[in-house]
Amino acid sequence: MSNRREVAAHIDKSRPGHVREVERVSTYYGSNTFSEDKMRKRVPEKVFTAFKEWQNGGEQICSAFADQIAQAMMEWALEKGATSYTHWFQPMTGLTAEKHDSFISRNGKAQVIEQFSGKNLILSEPDASSLPSGGLRTTFEARGYTAWDPSSPAFIREVEFGKTLCIPSIFVSYNGEALDKKLPLLRSEKAVTQAAERLLRIFSKDDVSVKTTCGAEQEFFLIDEGYYRLRPDLQLTGRTLLGAPSAKGQQLEDQYFGSIKDRVLNFMNDVEKEAYKLGIPITTRHNEVAPSQFEFAPIFEDSALAADHNQLLMDILKKIARKHRLVCLLHEKPFAGVNGSGKHINWSLADSRGGNLLNPGSTPHDNIQFLTLLTGIISAVYTHGDILRASVASAGNTHRLGANEAPPAIMSIFLGSQLSNIVDAIVNGRPVGADDDNRMSTGISFIPDIERDQTDRNRTSPFAFTGAKFEFRAVGSEMNISTPLMVINTIVAEGFDALSDALEAAGENLSVTAITAVLQKFLQESKDILFEGDNYSREWEEEAARRNLPNVVSTAKALEAYISKKTISLFERYEVLNSSELHARYMIWLELYNNLLVIEAETLEELVQTEVLPTAYKFQREVGESLRVLRDMDQDDSIPLPIHAVEDRIEMFAHITEDIYIVRKHIHKLRDMLKIISKKSDQAERADYLTNDLTPHFEHIRKHVDHLESTIADDLWELPKYREMLFNL
Ligand code: ADP
Ligand code: MG
Structure with missing residues (x-):
C-alpha cells in the first residue's frame, strides 16, 4: 500500500474473521x-x-x-x-x-x-x-x-x-x-545463592539450597503493518522521530485495562499458543496505559530460565504480529507524548522446598530471618545503586527514565508503610510494635474482607517491595533482562555476605536482640536509599541530592559505573565478570548507544529532506498561489473581502516559510555535526558530543516539522499520523 489512506481503508480487511477451535493448554504445554x-x-x-x-x-x-x-x-x-x-x-x-x-x-x-x-x-x-x-x-x-x-x-x-x-x-x-549475557547471569546466580545459603545457616541448622526467581512483565505496542511500512523512522530506529500529537492520546485513561479489541485478542491468543508450546508460562494479558499498548506477564520461574523465556517471548511477539499484519514495537519510546514501554522485573529468592524467602509471613515483626534478607538487599542497593542504574542504561530507555512515566535515574527502595515502620523502629532502637489492624473491611457483607497487602502501591519507585518480591521497574521493554538480573544478584550477594560476616562475628546462637543490633547498624548506614514518596517529583530530586544519592541522567555517563574500581572489585570477587569483561561491556554498550544515535540522526535527516520538506514546498506553493489570487481580488472593489484577509494569508505563508527555514537550518547543522562525529574515534567523546551537542537539534527539527504536519493539507502529508498509528487497529 503506497499511502496512508489506502492503509486505513484496508485495515478492516486484515481482521481474521473466523473462530478457531481452542485446545486445552495443558494438552500441548511444553x-x-x-x-x-x-x-x-x-x-x-x-x-x-x-x-x-x-x-x-x-x-x-x-x-x-x-x-x-x-x-x-x-x-x-x-x-x-x-x-x-x-x-x-x-x-x-x-x-x-x-x-x-x-x-x-x-x-x-x-x-x-x-x-x-x-x-x-x-x-x-x-x-x-x-x-x-x-x-x-x-x-x-x-x-x-x-x-x-x-x-x-x-x-x-x-x-x-x-x-x-x-x-x-x-x-x-x-x-x-x-x-x-547468559554466562554472567549464571555465574551471578551461583554467587547470590551461595551467599544466601550462608546467611540462612545462621538461622537454621538445616542446609537449604536457594535459587532466585523472576517474572518479567513485558510491555509493547502494536501498529498496523501498513503504517509501519510508510514510516522509515520506525523501521530503522524503532521509534518515531517525528509526529504531531494526536488530539486524543491517553488523557481519558480509557485504554488501561480496557476491553481488548478482537484483532488484538486474536494476536494475543496466537502468541500464547506459541509460548505455551515452548513452555513459557504466560498468565496475564491486558491493555496498558497508552493507546495500542499492551502487556503480557508470565508466572515466575528460575531467573535464568525466565531470562531465556523473555528473549523468546519478544521474538514470538514480533513474529506472530507479522502473521496478523501487525508490527510489535518493543522500543522503550516509540511515540512521544504517550507512555513508553518498560519491563518490570519481579525478583525473589526461593528455597529448595519452593518456599519464598521474601515472604514476610503473617507476623513480619517476628520474622527476623526475613528482615535480615531485606536488610542485605537494602544495603546492596544503597552501596551499588550506580551499577544497578547502569544495568538499565540504553539509548531507548533514556526517553523513559525520569520522564514522569518511569522511575527516575535515582535508585531508591520502596518498602510500604508497614515494613517502613519496622525498619524505622530498628534504626531508632524503638520496640517493634504489633500492628493490630491487618485487615481491610470492604463494608459489604458478601464480599470477603481483604487481607491488607503488606505493601501500599507506589508505582513511581524504581525498586519496590511488592508483597513477597522486589519489582525493578526501571528496566526497558526491549532489554535482555539477563544484565539487570546479573547485577541484582551480584550486589545482593555482597550485601548478604557483609551481613553474614557481621553476624558470625557477633557470636553463635544469637538472640533476636543481638541480630537486631547488627541489622540496626546496617540499616542506619543505608537508610538513605529508602523512599516512600513520589519519585517523579522535583522535591525528591532535591532530597536525593541532599542524601548524596547518584542521579545520573545521561546514559553514557551511567555506563561508566561498569568500569569503576568499586564495581570491578565487586564483580571480580564474586567471579561474575573480570576487569576485561567489564571493560568490554562498557565499550560495547557505549558504542551501541553512539551508533543508535547516529542512525537516528541520519534517518531523521533523510526523512526530512526527502519526504517532509518536499511536501512542505508543495503546500507552501499552494498557499502562495492562494495569496496571489486573494491579492488580485483585493484590487477589485466589487469583491468585498474581510479587511485582514490578505494579511491573514501572508501570515500563514510566513509561518510555513519560517518553519521550513528553521528545519533546514537545523538539518544543515545536523549534517555538519555528523561529519564531525565521523572523525571522532574516542567513544566516550562521541557519546558526549552526540548527547549534548547533536540531539538537541532533534527537538528543534521535530517541533517545526510537527507544526508543519498540523498545518499542511492532510492529503499532501505522507507520513502516517499519530492518531492513525495509535488508534487504527
Ligand atoms: P503485581 O500485581 O505486583 O504486579 P502480580 O501477581 O501481577 O503482581 O505479578 C507480577 C509478576 O510478578 C508476575 O510475572 C509474577 O509471576 C511475578 N512474581 C510473583 N511472585 C514472584 C516471586 N516470588 N518471584 C519472582 N517473581 C514473582
Ligand atoms: Mg507489576
Whole structure:
C-alpha cells in the first residue's frame, strides 16, 4: 500500500474473521521443548542421573553420555519435523543469535544420514566474529565458542516452512571470557545463592539450597503493518522521530485495562499458543496505559530460565504480529507524548522446598530471618545503586527514565508503610510494635474482607517491595533482562555476605536482640536509599541530592559505573565478570548507544529532506498561489473581502516559510555535526558530543516539522499520523 489512506481503508480487511477451535493448554504445554520428562524417557537412567548432577553444579557428563543425550534429542526433534539444529545464545547486542546446522552427514556416495553427536551438542565454534566482543577477541586467539547450557531445556522453533532444534547456550572466548549475557547471569546466580545459603545457616541448622526467581512483565505496542511500512523512522530506529500529537492520546485513561479489541485478542491468543508450546508460562494479558499498548506477564520461574523465556517471548511477539499484519514495537519510546514501554522485573529468592524467602509471613515483626534478607538487599542497593542504574542504561530507555512515566535515574527502595515502620523502629532502637489492624473491611457483607497487602502501591519507585518480591521497574521493554538480573544478584550477594560476616562475628546462637543490633547498624548506614514518596517529583530530586544519592541522567555517563574500581572489585570477587569483561561491556554498550544515535540522526535527516520538506514546498506553493489570487481580488472593489484577509494569508505563508527555514537550518547543522562525529574515534567523546551537542537539534527539527504536519493539507502529508498509528487497529 503506497499511502496512508489506502492503509486505513484496508485495515478492516486484515481482521481474521473466523473462530478457531481452542485446545486445552495443558494438552500441548511444553510440546516443543525437550523437557526433563522427555529426556528421562529416552535415555538410560544412569545417563539422566549424571545429567541432573551436572545440572546441579556437579561434574560435566562424559562424552559417551553426551552422545546418548544428543541422539535422543535429535530423534525427538526429527519426529517433530526438525531439519536443523542451532546453539541459541545471547550475544552482547542484547538480542539472540543462531547459526543453523543440518543434522545430515555423508554416508557413502550419494547418501546422507541424520547424525548428532554429543560433541556437537556440547560445543560449537560458530566463529561469529562479527558479534561485538569489546576487544575480548582481538588478540591472537580470537575464537568464540558456544557451549550448551543444560539449565535450560532445548526447544523447537517452528515457522510455516521449517523447524529448528534450538539448544540454549553460552558464548565464550577461547580464554573462557564471557562474550554473552547468559554466562554472567549464571555465574551471578551461583554467587547470590551461595551467599544466601550462608546467611540462612545462621538461622537454621538445616542446609537449604536457594535459587532466585523472576517474572518479567513485558510491555509493547502494536501498529498496523501498513503504517509501519510508510514510516522509515520506525523501521530503522524503532521509534518515531517525528509526529504531531494526536488530539486524543491517553488523557481519558480509557485504554488501561480496557476491553481488548478482537484483532488484538486474536494476536494475543496466537502468541500464547506459541509460548505455551515452548513452555513459557504466560498468565496475564491486558491493555496498558497508552493507546495500542499492551502487556503480557508470565508466572515466575528460575531467573535464568525466565531470562531465556523473555528473549523468546519478544521474538514470538514480533513474529506472530507479522502473521496478523501487525508490527510489535518493543522500543522503550516509540511515540512521544504517550507512555513508553518498560519491563518490570519481579525478583525473589526461593528455597529448595519452593518456599519464598521474601515472604514476610503473617507476623513480619517476628520474622527476623526475613528482615535480615531485606536488610542485605537494602544495603546492596544503597552501596551499588550506580551499577544497578547502569544495568538499565540504553539509548531507548533514556526517553523513559525520569520522564514522569518511569522511575527516575535515582535508585531508591520502596518498602510500604508497614515494613517502613519496622525498619524505622530498628534504626531508632524503638520496640517493634504489633500492628493490630491487618485487615481491610470492604463494608459489604458478601464480599470477603481483604487481607491488607503488606505493601501500599507506589508505582513511581524504581525498586519496590511488592508483597513477597522486589519489582525493578526501571528496566526497558526491549532489554535482555539477563544484565539487570546479573547485577541484582551480584550486589545482593555482597550485601548478604557483609551481613553474614557481621553476624558470625557477633557470636553463635544469637538472640533476636543481638541480630537486631547488627541489622540496626546496617540499616542506619543505608537508610538513605529508602523512599516512600513520589519519585517523579522535583522535591525528591532535591532530597536525593541532599542524601548524596547518584542521579545520573545521561546514559553514557551511567555506563561508566561498569568500569569503576568499586564495581570491578565487586564483580571480580564474586567471579561474575573480570576487569576485561567489564571493560568490554562498557565499550560495547557505549558504542551501541553512539551508533543508535547516529542512525537516528541520519534517518531523521533523510526523512526530512526527502519526504517532509518536499511536501512542505508543495503546500507552501499552494498557499502562495492562494495569496496571489486573494491579492488580485483585493484590487477589485466589487469583491468585498474581510479587511485582514490578505494579511491573514501572508501570515500563514510566513509561518510555513519560517518553519521550513528553521528545519533546514537545523538539518544543515545536523549534517555538519555528523561529519564531525565521523572523525571522532574516542567513544566516550562521541557519546558526549552526540548527547549534548547533536540531539538537541532533534527537538528543534521535530517541533517545526510537527507544526508543519498540523498545518499542511492532510492529503499532501505522507507520513502516517499519530492518531492513525495509535488508534487504527
Ligand atoms: P503485581 O500485581 O505486583 O504486579 P502480580 O501477581 O501481577 O503482581 O505479578 C507480577 C509478576 O510478578 C508476575 O510475572 C509474577 O509471576 C511475578 N512474581 C510473583 N511472585 C514472584 C516471586 N516470588 N518471584 C519472582 N517473581 C514473582
Ligand atoms: Mg507489576
